[in-house]
Amino acid sequence: MNEQLEQVEQQLEDMPLAQRIGLYVVILGCIVYMSWNLFGEDMSNEISTKEETITSLHQKLKKNSIKSLEKAIKKAKKEQLKLTEDITNLNFKDQFIKSKLDALGFIYFSQKGKAEVLDNILKESLKNSLNVEYIVSVDTNIKFAPHITQRQEIEIQATGSFKGILSLLQYVDSLQTLMQLKTLSVYIDDDSNTVCNIKLIQYGANL
Amino acid sequence: MITNEILFIVDEENQLLFDGVKFKEAPSKDTKEYFSGAVLPSSFIKTYGMKIPKTIPEEKMEMQVEMSMYEDSGLDPEVEYKISSSIIELEGDDNFVEAYACEVSELEEKFEKVIKKNSHVDTIFPAPLAYTSLYAYEKLEKSNDIFIHLSEENSYAVIFKDGKYISTNSIPSLNELAKKIEVSPSEIREHLTTKGIKAELYLDESQQEVSQPSAPKIEENDDSYGEDILLFKDEEQTVGSSIEDKLNPLQKELLDKTSDELSKVVDRIARTISHKRGVFKLENIDNIYLDMQTDDIPGFLELFSAYGYEESKKSVLDVFPEIQKEQKHLAMYALCVLANAQGLCVVANLSIFDRKPPFLKTHVGVFSMVLLASFIVASAYPIYGYLTIQTLTQKEIELKQNLSKMEKATQKLQLNLKKERKIRDSLKKDKAGIIKEMRTYDAMVDTLLSLKEDTLKHQKIIRDIDMSLKKYSLSSKHLDVNGSNGAIVQIVTKYKKRDDIAKFMQELLNLGYTTVQTNKIEKNETYYESFVEIQP
Secondary structure, eight states: OHHHHHHHHHHHHHSOHHHHHHHHHHHHHHHHHHHIIIIIHHHHHHHHHHHHHHHHHHHHHHHSOHHHHHHHHHHHHHHHHHHHHHHHHHHHHHHHHHHHHHHOGGGBOOHHHHHHHHHHHHHHHHHTTOEEEEEEEEEEEEEEETTEEEEEEEEEEEESOHHHHHHHHHHHHHSSSOEEEEEEEEEEOTTSOEEEEEEEEEEEEOO | OEEEEEEEESSSSOEEEEOSSOEEEOOSSOGGGEEEEEEEOGGGOEEEEEEEETTSOHHHHHHHHHHHHHHHSOOOTTSOEEEEEEEEEOSSSEEEEEEEEEEHHHHHHHTHHHHHHHSOOSEEEEGGGGGHHHHHTTSSOSSOEEEEEOOSSOEEEEEEETTEEEEEEEEOOHHHHHHHHTOOHHHHHHHHHHTTTOGGGGSOHHHHHHOOOOOOOOOOOTTOHHHHHHHHHHHHHHHHHHHHHHSOHHHHHHHHHHHHHHHHHHHHHHHHHHHHHHHHTOOOOOEEEEESTTOOOTTTGGGGGGGTOSSSEEEEOOOOTTSOGGGHHHHHHHHHHHHHHTTSOOOOOOOOOOOOOOGGGSHHHHHHHHHHHHHHHHHHHHHHHHHHHHHHHHHHHHHHHHHHHHHHHHHHHHHHHHHHHHHHHHHHHHHHHHHHHHHHHHHHHHHHHHHHHHHHHHHHHHHHHHHHHHHTTOEEEEEEEOTTSOEEEEEEEEGGGTHHHHHHHHHHHHTTOSEEEEEEEEEETTEEEEEEEEEO
């Protein structure tokens, strides 16, 4: 080993200064070049990739704003409170209307009420000296308006005085029930009798 | 490197620091900082002297010395030698070069343990050259001197001219003398220093009491000192003879042998001086020093007088008064190392164990540094890159964790929002339902009112028609009431009262009916028939 080192020493000693400096520069260059090729380039690329990744992550973090979500949640909750308040008020009003409507018992239809109506019409016809030829009731279930359904159609044919017919009609109008005069036809038949044909529609509310 | 003190290496165990005055123990570590030196005994060295023209350049001279050493002094060409030389300047065109050669293997063997400990020895010089330092440090005046060193292993005589080294002459060591004189080697030093070649010193105490020799009478003669010596010698011989007679045979034999051997030593030195006299133009010898640990050999130096050195000053060498007797000669060696370190005198250096220059000052060192620097420069970016990647990875992980947390939180919030919006929408729907219901109630009420109104309307229509018919005395044959929408009346009247139909219609118009009209009036024999249509 020592002999080899001495040989190297001697070779360097024998070498001209410029050549020796050149050798050192070449060695330096070669080692730096090798290092760059072996490690530097890959590391440089890796650093660039990492920096890009970090920039991307920063951007994602900036975009992914929790504050905006929290703000949206807050807004939604605020809206909920307002809606709850509105609903409470509306419910109150709704209940108020319902209770008012409930108080109007005549608006509801029942089979019992239906029979009473027919019976009362017959009674009133007799009372007004009307000869009821027929009274026909047909059940229906046709939606007429919100919460109001057409429940039956009543057709009455009777003979009597015009006055009696008007009285019967007034009586029908005065009944505490949802009743509508559909048609009224009064005429004198061949026997000079005053005949009336009354078509009524009864409705029922359903809340 | 420290040069005000040197490290003198006796052997691997015995190493001393010397500052020019006294020794002190060398530190166990960090001795590399000191200039170090050792002495090589003459037995290891082959010496050869030659004349070389002054005009030869130094490099060529070294080659020539080396060639001469191999060709003329009989060095073995198969053996590797360390060769060094000293130039002794001569008058004229030539210089005298004394070259020294030592086998490298012997040097390596001798200094193997030392090198293991010290790694280098700056100078290894032939022992006789050490006296040069005495002049360098002016411990002696520059003159023509002879130093005779006697020791158990290695003895020599060294000749100086005007303080400059000229020559060395090997002489028998004490052990060799002991053998020749037939004295035990352990006793030879004491024998020589106590008795020398003085016959009276060989006498026992009993013999001395019997014979008290009278002091020799010397007649001084300024004109011829040599004659005086002769006179002195004659006297001494006279006295000596008388004393020698008192010596027993054994004592006499020992004296004779000692005198013979020491005379041979002196003779050998004298011959060398005579030989060098011509070459170096050595005219006289000023001082003859005996270097034997400050011991003297009685009568020894006086033997030089017989060779014409009567005027030479003869003395025992002692230039290190502060150093103990046993180390005085070592001190001279150490002084020579110190002189070398300080550049005061340079003697032949046979060291093959050169101090290696600092690693970074060598080309290999510079080359290594360039390599190291290259690797540092080359690894700078990878290190930076590695650290950056680590940092970025950490950051990426943190961001991903944050994003994941945020996504979870967002997901949760989105679910909450969805839930809250669902509740809100449900409430809206409820509200709308209630409003709708209330509207239906309104519509219902309107219907109820409408039914009531219809009742009133058709009642009014019937009543108005009835009253109007009565008013104008009209008869109706047929009355059709269509709820509250109106009615059709078939009126029958006499011809003369036919105008009343119009009046009847006018009456109804006056009562507020919008439409009262007749499409048909028929004359039927004696009366008229008219169909009047009435609409509210």
